[in-house]
Amino acid sequence: MTLSAEQIRKQVMTYLEATECELLEVSPLHVTVKLSPRADRMLTDRPYYWSFVERTGAEPQTLSFTFVFDPEAYDRTTGQAEAPRGTLPGIPGGASGAVPGSQAPAGAGLGSAAGGIAAGGMNPGGIPGTGSASTGEASPQEDSILARFFGVMPTLPRIGPGMIRREDVIYGSKRLGQIWAAAREEGRCLYLFEEAGSRQRTTLLSAAYEPWLGVCYKVEMSCDLKREELHYVGISLLSGTIVPDFGTLLESKSLTPRLPENIHIQPYSLSVANGAERLENWVTTQLAERDYTWAEEARRRLQLELELVDVYYSGLLKEEDEEKRQAAEEQYNRRRQETQWQYEPQISVSAVVYGLFHLRSL
Numbered sequence: 001m002t003l004s005a006e007q008i009r010k011q012v013m014t015y016l017e018a019t020e021c022e023l024l025e026v027s028p029l030h031v032t033v034k035l036s037p038r039a040d041r042m043l044t045d046r047p048y049y050w051s052f053v054e055r056t057g058a059e060p061q062t063l064s065f066t067f068v069f070d071p072e073a074y075d076r077t078t079g080q081a082e083a084p085r086g087t088l089p090g091i092p093g094g095a096s097g098a099v100p101g102s103q104a105p106a107g108a109g110l111g112s113a114a115g116g117i118a119a120g121g122m123n124p125g126g127i128p129g130t131g132s133a134s135t136g137e138a139s140p141q142e143d144s145i146l147a148r149f150f151g152v153m154p155t156l157p158r159i160g161p162g163m164i165r166r167e168d169v170i171y172g173s174k175r176l177g178q179i180w181a182a183a184r185e186e187g188r189c190l191y192l193f194e195e196a197g198s199r200q201r202t203t204l205l206s207a208a209y210e211p212w213l214g215v216c217y218k219v220e221m222s223c224d225l226k227r228e229e230l231h232y233v234g235i236s237l238l239s240g241t242i243v244p245d246f247g248t249l250l251e252s253k254s255l256t257p258r259l260p261e262n263i264h265i266q267p268y269s270l271s272v273a274n275g276a277e278r279l280e281n282w283v284t285t286q287l288a289e290r291d292y293t294w295a296e297e298a299r300r301r302l303q304l305e306l307e308l309v310d311v312y313y314s315g316l317l318k319e320e321d322e323e324k325r326q327a328a329e330e331q332y333n334r335r336r337q338e339t340q341w342q343y344e345p346q347i348s349v350s351a352v353v354y355g356l357f358h359l360r361s362l
Contacts, residue, residue, distance in 0.1 A: 003171045005029075005070040012067060012169055015039075015179050024064070029074040032164060035062040042182040043175075064164045067175070071168045190214075190355025194253050196260035207263045209358040211237040213275040214246045216353040217283055223298035223345045230352070231283065235275045237268045242282055253359065265358055272356070283349060295345035302343035309335050 003011075006028075013031065016023065019039040025032035035043065040062040041050055053060050068074045169176050193209065200207050214234040221227045234246030243249060270278075309332070316328035 005170070008169060008171060008176060009069040011183075012069070012176070012179055015183050025066075029070045029077060030066055030068045032064070032066045034064045037062055039182070042186070043178050066164055066166045067169045068166060069169055071170070184352075188353055190353065190357070192255040192257055192355065193260055193263075193358045194360055195256050196263055200263070201261050203262065208361055209263050209265050210239075210361045211265060211268055212246070212357045212359055213237055213272060213279070214250070214355055214357055215276070215279050215351050216247065218350050218352045219283075219287065220348045220350075221294070221345075222348075223295070224301065224343050225294075225298075231286075233279055233282065234357070235270075235279055237270045237272070237275050238266055240270060240278070242278070249359075250357065255357070266361075287347065287349075292345075298343055298345040302340065305339045305343055306336060309339060 009028070009031075013026075016031070016033055016039070019042075020036045021039050022034040022036070023031060024034060037060050040046070040060070044063055050060075052058070167173075167175050169179075196207065212234045214232065216230060216232045219229045219231060221229075232245070232247030232250075234243045234249065235241065236243075313328060313332040313335070317325065317332060319325040319328060
């Protein structure tokens with residue numbers, strides 16, 4: 001299974017908009033974005049910086065990135081196909097940037113990155129930030145909280161918020177994995193309301209909303225093969241009605257995290273715990289009615305594999321040398337455990353996403 005560049009772009013853009021990031025430049029091939037504090041905490045792995053911000057109350061400076069979804073097409077469009085990674089276009093001689101392996105698009109925030117080196121100057125030895133090559137004068141220092149607490153520091157190549165770094169966000173990339181993990185972590189538990197129509201806002205009567213508990217279960221059936229299924233099930237906490245295809249029901253509705261005007265929530269007849277228990281029983285009943293021929297076949301393959309292991313180690317276990325025999329026994333036991341782990345049929349059920357949804361009475 002893989003995802004196209006357009007599918008990846010759609011998912012990344014959804015995450016960036018949901019976390020209120022500032023979109024600086026957008027195209028079908030890339031997006032240049034300044035992360036919001038919420039997204040920066042999740043994606044940049046800067047715990048010491050954020051602890052400093054929390055302790056001092058300083059204004060947070062988030063990082064900016066150019067996320068490229070189709071690197072080959074993007075390089076052809078911007079004319080950077082021949083430029084090696086880690087160079088800053090526009091600097092004579094292709095001077096290397098501060099972050100190895102990074103590359104920013106032409107005209108997309110590179111002025112600040114190149115300016116950071118130019119402001120610090122380049123001495124004859126090629127060390128940025130040590131003054132002008134012609135006059136040897138020191139560059140002006142910025143007045144910052146760090147400078148006030150720890151003194152003035154020499155200017156270094158900028159690798160923080162002032163530089164826009166390029167990252168190729170493709171299927172299998174580390175950054176895409178981080179975005180997926182952050183989305184799963186922050187979107188695991190939901191509390192949403194159905195949008196009220198414009199007529200509902202002006203009517204005299206308040207609309208009644210029905211509370212629903214929705215859970216997306218992941219069912220994993222594994223042996224030496226593996227199959228995964230997603231089941232989005234919902235239960236009304238008012239009537240106890242179970243809807244097997246609850247995800248399709250939600251897709252047809254516009255949802256909001258804020259309580260709409262002129263509506264009221266009907267009181268719960270079932271607690272959330274009772275609703276969750278009923279959903280678990282429903283899923284268990286559905287699984288019990290399945291055809292498990294695959295499990296029987298897996299057990300037969302397991303038995304054959306164990307017999308092969310027994311035959312292979314039968315001679316080694318009769319070794320007269322005690323040390324060699326003990327080593328063979330350890331290998332034999334370990335091999336049997338590995339074979340059982342690989343071939344033994346198993347079924348596991350886990351809740352991927354869950355939440356409370358308040359919808360108009362069906």
